[in-house]
Amino acid sequence: DIQMTQSPSSLSASLGDRVTITCRASQNIGSYLNWYQHKPGKAPNLLIYAASSLQSGVPSRFSGSGSGTDFTLTISGLQPEDFATYYCQQSYSTLLTFGGGTKVEIK
Amino acid sequence: QVQLQESGPGLVKPSETLSLTCTVSSVSITSYYWNWIRQPPGKGLEWIGHIHYSGGTNYNPSLKSRVTISVDSSKKQFSLKLTSVTAADTAMYYCARDFDGSGRILNFWGQGTLLTVSS
Numbered sequence: 717d718i719q720m721t722q723s724p725s726s727l728s729a730s731l732g733d734r735v736t737i738t739c740r741a742s743q744n745i746g747s748y749l750n751w752y753q754h755k756p757g758k759a760p761n762l763l764i765y766a767a768s769s770l771q772s773g774v775p776s777r778f779s780g781s782g783s784g785t786d787f788t789l790t791i792s793g794l795q796p797e798d799f800a801t802y803y804c805q806q807s808y809s810t811l812l813t814f815g816g817g818t819k820v821e822i823k
Numbered sequence: 824q825v826q827l828q829e830s831g832p833g834l835v836k837p838s839e840t841l842s843l844t845c846t847v848s849s850v851s852i853t854s855y856y857w858n859w860i861r862q863p864p865g866k867g868l869e870w871i872g873h874i875h876y877s878g879g880t881n882y883n884p885s886l887k888s889r890v891t892i893s894v895d896s897s898k899k900q901f902s903l904k905l906t907s908v909t910a911a912d913t914a915m916y917y918c919a920r921d922f923d924g925s926g927r928i929l930n931f932w933g934q935g936t937l938l939t940v941s942s
Contacts, residue, residue: 750928759827759932760868765922771930803868807927810881812870 718742718806722815728823735791737818739804744784748808751780751789754817755800763802764789794820825850827918827933834939835912841905841938845918852876852894856926857901859892861914862935869914873926874901881926908940 719742729735739749747767754760762771764780767787777792791798799822804815831843845857858873872882874892882890886905894901905912915935922930 748927752929757934759934760917760919760929761932762922762928762930765928805868805929807925810927811883812927812929814868814870816867 717811718745718809718813720804720806720813720815722802722804722818724818725816726819726821728821729794730823731794731796733794733823735794735798735820737789737802737804737820739782739787739789739815741785741787741806741808745806745808747783748806749780749782749787750805750807751778752803752805753798753800754803760803765807791820825920825931827920827931829916829918829933829936831916831936831938833937834941835908836942837909837940838907841903841908841912841940843903843916843918843936843938845901845903845933847899847901847920852896852899852901855924856921857892857894858919858921858926858929859903860917860919860929860932862917863911863914871903871905871916873921875926910940912938913940914938 721740749767751764752760768780801817801819826848828846853876856873859871874880889906891904917935919929919932922928
C-alpha cells in the first residue's frame with residue numbers, strides 16, 4: 717500500500733490567512749495526487765486533482781503543487797467557508813489511499 | 824448535477840452481514856466507476872472498493888475476503904455487502920462516483936450513512 721502522511725493534523729488560522737497543508741507519499745506517485753475538502757455532515761468535495769488542477773467551480777484561492785512524494789495544498793486568503801478537514805489521496809495505485817486529514821479551525 | 828444517496832439499516836449485530844445501497848440521480852449509471860469509502864469515528868478515510876458499470880470490481884485487499892460490490896443499472900443503484908462484521912466496521916459509509924472513468928479520482932460523493940455494529 718502507498719501510505720499518505722499529512723501535516724499538520726490540525727491548525728488554527730484567522731480569516732484572510734494563507735494556509736499550507738503538506739502531504740507526503742511513501743513512494744513516488746508522480747502527479748497522481750488529489751485534495752478533498754470535508755465539512756461535518758456534508759459530502760466530501762474534490763478541490764484539486766492531478767496535484768495542481770483546480771476542479772471546476774472551486775475558488776481560485778485554492779491551489780496545489782508538488783510531484784513525486786511531496787505535495788502542498790495552499791489556501792490564499794482563508795474564508796469562513798474554508799473551515800473544514802482536508803484530505804489528500806493518491807490515485808497512482810488501484811488501491812486508493814488517503815492521508816489522515818488536516819482540520820482547519822478558527823483562531 | 825450528479826447526486827448520490829446512501830441507505831442502510833443503521834445498526835447491525837456482530838457477525839452479521841452489512842448491506843448498503845447507493846441510489847444515483849440525474850445521470851445514467853452505465854458509465855464510470857462507482858465506489859464505496861468509509862470513515863470510522865475519529866479516523867481517516869478508507870477506500871473499500873469500486874465497481875465499473877460493466878461489472879468489473881476492485882477491492883481493498885484488507886477487506887477483499889468479506890466485500891462484494893454489485894450494480895443494478897435498471898434501478899440506478901449499486902450496493903455494498905460486508906460479511907462477518909465486527910465493531911471495527913462501525914463507520915460512516917460513503918458512496919462516490921469517479922471523475923474521469925479512471926476509477927481513481929472521486930468527484931461526486933453522497934453525504935454518508937452511519938453504520939453501527941453492536942449487539
